Amino acid sequence: MQSSATEDAKRLSLRNLNKSFGSVHVVKDLSIEIEPGEFLVLLGPSGCGKTTALRMVAGLETVDSGSIELGGEDITNALPKYRDIAMVFQSYALYPHKTVAENMGFPLKVAGVARADVDAAVRETAAQVHMIEYLDRFPRELSGGQRQRVALGRAMIRRPYAFLMDEPLSNLDAKLRGHMRAELKHMQHDLGTTTIYVTHDQIEAMTLAHRVAIMNEGVLQQLGTPREVYDQPATLFVAGFMGSPPMNFVHGSIDNQRFTSTNVNLPVSANGSSVKSVLGFRPEDSEVGVAGSGLFDATVFASEQTGEYTLVTVVLGDDTMTIKMPRDFDAAIHSSVSVSFPTDKGFLFDKVSGNRESIHLVGG
Amino acid sequence: MAYIRKRTLLNRIFEAPAIGKMAPGTALFVYACLLFWTLVVAFPLYWILITSLKTAQDVNGGPFFIPWVDFTPSLHAWKELFVFDYEDTLRSYTNSIVIALLSTLLCISVGSMAAYALARITYKPKFGNILLFVIAMIAGMYTTWKFGVDWKLTIAAAVAVWFLLVRSIGRFFKKSVGNGDILFWMISQRILPPIVTVVPIYMMFQNLKLLDTHIALILTYTVVNLPIVVWLMYDFMNSIPIELEESAQLDGASRLRTFWEIVLPLAKPGLAATTLLVLILAWNEYILAVFLSTSNAQTIPILVSAMNAGERGILWWSMCVVIIIMIIPVVFMAILLQRFISKGVLLGAVKG
Numbered sequence: 170m171q172s173s174a175t176e177d178a179k180r181l182s183l184r185n186l187n188k189s190f191g192s193v194h195v196v197k198d199l200s201i202e203i204e205p206g207e208f209l210v211l212l213g214p215s216g217c218g219k220t221t222a223l224r225m226v227a228g229l230e231t232v233d234s235g236s237i238e239l240g241g242e243d244i245t246n247a248l249p250k251y252r253d254i255a256m257v258f259q260s261y262a263l264y265p266h267k268t269v270a271e272n273m274g275f276p277l278k279v280a281g282v283a284r285a286d287v288d289a290a291v292r293e294t295a296a297q298v299h300m301i302e303y304l305d306r307f308p309r310e311l312s313g314g315q316r317q318r319v320a321l322g323r324a325m326i327r328r329p330y331a332f333l334m335d336e337p338l339s340n341l342d343a344k345l346r347g348h349m350r351a352e353l354k355h356m357q358h359d360l361g362t363t364t365i366y367v368t369h370d371q372i373e374a375m376t377l378a379h380r381v382a383i384m385n386e387g388v389l390q391q392l393g394t395p396r397e398v399y400d401q402p403a404t405l406f407v408a409g410f411m412g413s414p415p416m417n418f419v420h421g422s423i424d425n426q427r428f429t430s431t432n433v434n435l436p437v438s439a440n441g442s443s444v445k446s447v448l449g450f451r452p453e454d455s456e457v458g459v460a461g462s463g464l465f466d467a468t469v470f471a472s473e474q475t476g477e478y479t480l481v482t483v484v485l486g487d488d489t490m491t492i493k494m495p496r497d498f499d500a501a502i503h504s505s506v507s508v509s510f511p512t513d514k515g516f517l518f519d520k521v522s523g524n525r526e527s528i529h530l531v532g533g
Numbered sequence: 534m535a536y537i538r539k540r541t542l543l544n545r546i547f548e549a550p551a552i553g554k555m556a557p558g559t560a561l562f563v564y565a566c567l568l569f570w571t572l573v574v575a576f577p578l579y580w581i582l583i584t585s586l587k588t589a590q591d592v593n594g595g596p597f598f599i600p601w602v603d604f605t606p607s608l609h610a611w612k613e614l615f616v617f618d619y620e621d622t623l624r625s626y627t628n629s630i631v632i633a634l635l636s637t638l639l640c641i642s643v644g645s646m647a648a649y650a651l652a653r654i655t656y657k658p659k660f661g662n663i664l665l666f667v668i669a670m671i672a673g674m675y676t677t678w679k680f681g682v683d684w685k686l687t688i689a690a691a692v693a694v695w696f697l698l699v700r701s702i703g704r705f706f707k708k709s710v711g712n713g714d715i716l717f718w719m720i721s722q723r724i725l726p727p728i729v730t731v732v733p734i735y736m737m738f739q740n741l742k743l744l745d746t747h748i749a750l751i752l753t754y755t756v757v758n759l760p761i762v763v764w765l766m767y768d769f770m771n772s773i774p775i776e777l778e779e780s781a782q783l784d785g786a787s788r789l790r791t792f793w794e795i796v797l798p799l800a801k802p803g804l805a806a807t808t809l810l811v812l813i814l815a816w817n818e819y820i821l822a823v824f825l826s827t828s829n830a831q832t833i834p835i836l837v838s839a840m841n842a843g844e845r846g847i848l849w850w851s852m853c854v855v856i857i858i859m860i861i862p863v864v865f866m867a868i869l870l871q872r873f874i875s876k877g878v879l880l881g882a883v884k885g
Binding site: 258 | 774776777779780781782784785786787795798799
């Protein structure tokens with residue numbers, strides 16, 4: 170994670186950032202400490218404030234309150250050009266009237282670097298992003314992936330302290346996206362440059378990040394490694410956002426140390442912080458079986474074979490759940506089946522606050 | 534089995550023989566219409582051309598249509614304007630060129646900057662402050678009129694008082710106008726018929742002793758065409774993605790450098806087309822020129838109408854000569870403009 174390139178080991182700190190547009194409070198009290206060389210992913214649905222947070226770090230939005238510090242120096246109100254930060258935009262923002270070489274060399278040209286040095290740097294960077302044969306082309310003559318590489322090259326060329334990336338892969342088709350994801354990860358590892366990456370795609374977050382910051386409605390929900398946010402979701406929102414298909418929820422209540430819902434009656438270790446409660450479990454942790462043999466029974470709504478595995482959708486009261494089964498499994502629609510999962514793979518959430526309860530199911 | 538009718542003769546005439554083809558009957562009809570309209574449009578031009586070659590007798594004794602057959606062409610009108618009276622012709626022509634070019638230059642540079650500002654900066658002037666300004670100006674004028682104070686003094690005082698009021702009570706005003714209102718205000722300057730504004734403009738230049746000068750016409754044309762430039766360029770500046778400018782900012786470019794190196798090259802096609810349009814408008818302008826110029830600053834359209842004067846009646850032949858030399862540059866500009874528009878440089882030029 171740490172590399173020798175950041176010998177002074179500067180830290181990027183976001184402290185209690187707030188931002189409103191009119192009456193809409195888009196970023197609420199956001200605080201994150203970003204370690205040197207870290208790949209941090211800001212993850213959340215559209216409108217959650219992640220892009221605004223990134224733009225505040227870039228200096229493209231003013232900050233209502235709070236501060237941004239880089240290596241102990243306050244850059245909250247510094248002009249973008251004095252922040253030593255490069256950004257890759259979702260649309261790439263390549264200058265249409267400049268060639269690939271001119272696009273990449275622009276940051277150095279503006280900085281007053283001698284022409285020969287700019288040319289050398291452009292060639293070196295172009296080689297790194299595999300664009301050396303395309304230096305004289307214009308952006309309109311390039312494919313989406315190539316434009317992406319030019320944008321990366323332009324960000325890399327002046328060796329900034331940090332990269333900011335705003336959904337850089339979302340304009341690519343699925344196959345290319347997977348390929349560029351791997352390239353990005355490889356490049357970030359080799360360069361060791363601190364990176365803040367904004368996305369709504371949880372696969373990108375899981376695969377790229379050292380740490381993931383999940384945001385919803387302007388509030389930071391959880392900050393942790395991909396493993397942590399997946400295995401130990403802090404809130405109902407995080408649990409429902411991570412995973413594909415996402416976590417299943419059974420809405421019910423906890424009373425007398427028992428979780429009850431339609432057809433469900435399970436013992437728990439203690440009463441929760443409120444009566445209304447939600448039981449969550451992941452599709453891949455659970456399985457269906459003969460009715461009466463599991464934790465509760467439900468009715469099969471559909472059974473879909475994807476080739477790699479079978480997704481069984483079952484209905485229980487008002488809740489719909491998806492269970493991942495081996496690929497040769499099949500279940501008849503309308504039939505009654507049991508649902509089971511290891512009790513330590515079940516999570517209990519406070520329905521009112523959305524937070525995870527410290528209680529758990531008792532083995533049975 | 535299938536419900537497809539056979540092609541009748543009528544079908545063959547009025548139905549396309551294949552996808553993407555035109556039916557023979559339709560094609561005939563369309564081309565006939567187009568040919569007819571071409572004749573309607575082209576005939577006046579032809580008529581002007583041959584009239585410029587006619588003598589007075591041929592014009593009055595006509596109508597004669599075909600040179601060398603109906604009448605003998607003569608270059609007498611051309612000679613009169615380019616040999617005997619060439620000073621007058623040349624002066625009007627250079628006047629038109631100088632006035633059109635300079636007013637266009639001024640108009641484009643001011644207008645495109647205004648358009649860029651309106652596209653990128655959100656203005657919120659308080660309605661109350663604008664009202665205060667108007668009141669202060671009226672008060673200044675009233676003082677001048679009633680007490681005979683020097684107008685420069687009263688205006689300076691009015692501006693100072695207005696400034697103090699804005700700094701002190703300006704923040705209590707709630708209602709403000711936005712960019713849309715400013716844009717509409719600009720185009721609204723064009724809604725009034727020009728003839729209505731001619732009298733105050735005339736009096737203004739009379740007071741400034743600038744009647745019949747180039748500067749009067751240049752300034753007037755600049756102001757008159759400014760709304761068009763702002764509107765066209767506003768749309769164009771708006772179509773330039775703001776990320777390009779943000780990216781340039783992060784790359785370390787200053788605001789001015791961003792404008793020169795990123796925005797201006799991208800706005801070039803729009804600028805070129807707008808320039809041509811304004812140039813044509815300035816070249817063709819007549820009403821304002823009639824009032825503001827007499828001889829020194831006379832432009833070509835005025836020379837055209839001057840051929841209808843005096844006891845000799847309308848000099849059709851000379852008028853046609855002037856019309857021809859007047860429309861030649863416009864035709865070239867129109868062709869150029871058409872190229873710009875058909876190449877699509879005006880629309881979506883920034884994509885890619």
